[in-house]
Every structure is written in C-alpha cells, then in structure tokens.
Amino acid sequence: MSLAASCVRCPAPVPCPNHGGLAPLWRPEEPSYDAFAEHLAATPQFPTYLPWPMGPGWSVTDFASVGDGVERARATLTCASGTSELDGPVDVMVIAEEPGTGLGGRCAGTRYDDPGAEISYRTPTARVRIGSQPVSLWDISTSTADGEFDRSVLAGEAGGRWLWLVLRPASALLLLRDEWILRDVSRLGPQLLEIPFGGPRPVW
Numbered sequence: 325m326s327l328a329a330s331c332v333r334c335p336a337p338v339p340c341p342n343h344g345g346l347a348p349l350w351r352p353e354e355p356s357y358d359a360f361a362e363h364l365a366a367t368p369q370f371p372t373y374l375p376w377p378m379g380p381g382w383s384v385t386d387f388a389s390v391g392d393g394v395e396r397a398r399a400t401l402t403c404a405s406g407t408s409e410l411d412g413p414v415d416v417m418v419i420a421e422e423p424g425t426g427l428g429g430r431c432a433g434t435r436y437d438d439p440g441a442e443i444s445y446r447t448p449t450a451r452v453r454i455g456s457q458p459v460s461l462w463d464i465s466t467s468t469a470d471g472e473f474d475r476s477v478l479a480g481e482a483g484g485r486w487l488w489l490v491l492r493p494a495s496a497l498l499l500l501r502d503e504w505i506l507r508d509v510s511r512l513g514p515q516l517l518e519i520p521f522g523g524p525r526p527v528w
C-alpha cells in the first residue's frame with residue numbers, strides 16, 4: 325500500500341483534530357505508475373481526469389482520491405506539470421468531486437466548498453471536452469484567499485460533479501484558449517504505461 329491517508333481539508337494526518345468524521349484523502353508518498361494503478365483500483369466508479377494528450381516533457385506530478393473504501397470515492401485529483409513557452413513551469417490540477425467534499429476548494433484557495441454561486445448567469449470563461457461532451461468552465465475568484473495565490477481557478481459541472489481546474493501560474497489560463505480535452509484515464513488500459521510520473525510536486 326503506497327497511498328497514505330490524511331485529512332481532506334488540511335495537511336493533518338487522520339483522524340484530524342479539526343475536521344473529524346470526513347472521508348480521508350489518499351495520496352501517494354511518491355507519484356509512480358504502481359501507486360497510480362493502486363489509485364485507480366480504489367476509485368473504480370469515479371473518473372480520474374488528465375489533460376490529454378499530455379504534451380512532450382509533461383508528467384503526472386501528483387494524484388489523490390477521497391473516500392472511505394473501494395467504490396466509495398467522493399473525489400479525485402491529478403496534477404500534470406510541464407513547461408510552456410510563455411509561463412515556464414506550469415502546474416495543471418484537475419479535481420472532480422461530489423458536492424460538499426472540499427478538496428477543490430482547498431486546492432483552489434476559495435473559502436467555500438462548492439462553486440455554484442460563482443458560476444450562475446455568467447458567460448463561461450473556457451470550455452474543455454470530456455469525451456464528446458463539451459464542459460463549460462467559469463473563472464473563480466480567489467481574491468479572498470489568504471496569502472499569495474498565483475493561480476487561476478476555473479470550475480464547472482461534469483457528470484453531476486464539480487470539476488475544478490487550478491492552473492499555476494495564473495497566466496497559464498491563456499493555455500486554455502485552445503479547447504482542451506480531459507480524458508478519464510480510469511479506463512485507459514495499456515496506454516497508462518506511456519504516462520510519465522514524477523517531478524516536483526505541487527504545494528496544496
């Protein structure tokens with residue numbers, strides 16, 4: 325077992341003194357193919373999205389899930405990292421979660437769990453595709469967050485779950501001018517072997 329449990333809301337180990345009773349977050353000690361296979365085995369009913377195809381030189385630098393047992397996943401997270409000509413090193417975190425889980429809000433630095441109030445009645449900022457399905461995303465303000473947050477946050481809804489994209493640095497939002505494809509890699513099969521893992525992990 326290379327996935328370690330911690331609190332979904334903060335870096336504390338479980339049981340967390342401040343956030344008791346929540347399903348734990350499962351994160352690998354080191355992102356690797358074997359740990360990712362373990363992650364996918366623990367989340368069979370839940371999508372795990374990656375930007376697809378991964379650009380040359382990009383790798384999966386982090387992933388995690390939330391749940392208190394197989395087939396009880398409430399959220400998944402991946403981080404793909406690489407470089408872009410304009411931004412230098414870029415982190416792209418993708419979080420899919422059931423409402424009220426709080427992982428997306430934690431990574432995004434928002435004060436609320438669910439982005440619904442911020443995305444109603446506005447024109448979407450960007451679109452991604454999941455399979456043949458276009459998914460609208462709205463920019464989410466992180467101006468109320470503590471500290472320095474050089475990131476752009478987008479959120480929308482896909483398959484009845486919140487979908488969050490957290491891009492670092494904030495200027496990497498421009499990469500989304502081209503419509504991205506997010507692939508649910510939980511059903512990828514042998515192509516999984518081609519995904520590179522490792523590299524500096526994002527802080528969240």
Ligand SMILES: [Zn+2]
Binds near residue numbers: 332333335343
């Ligand atoms: Zn906690």
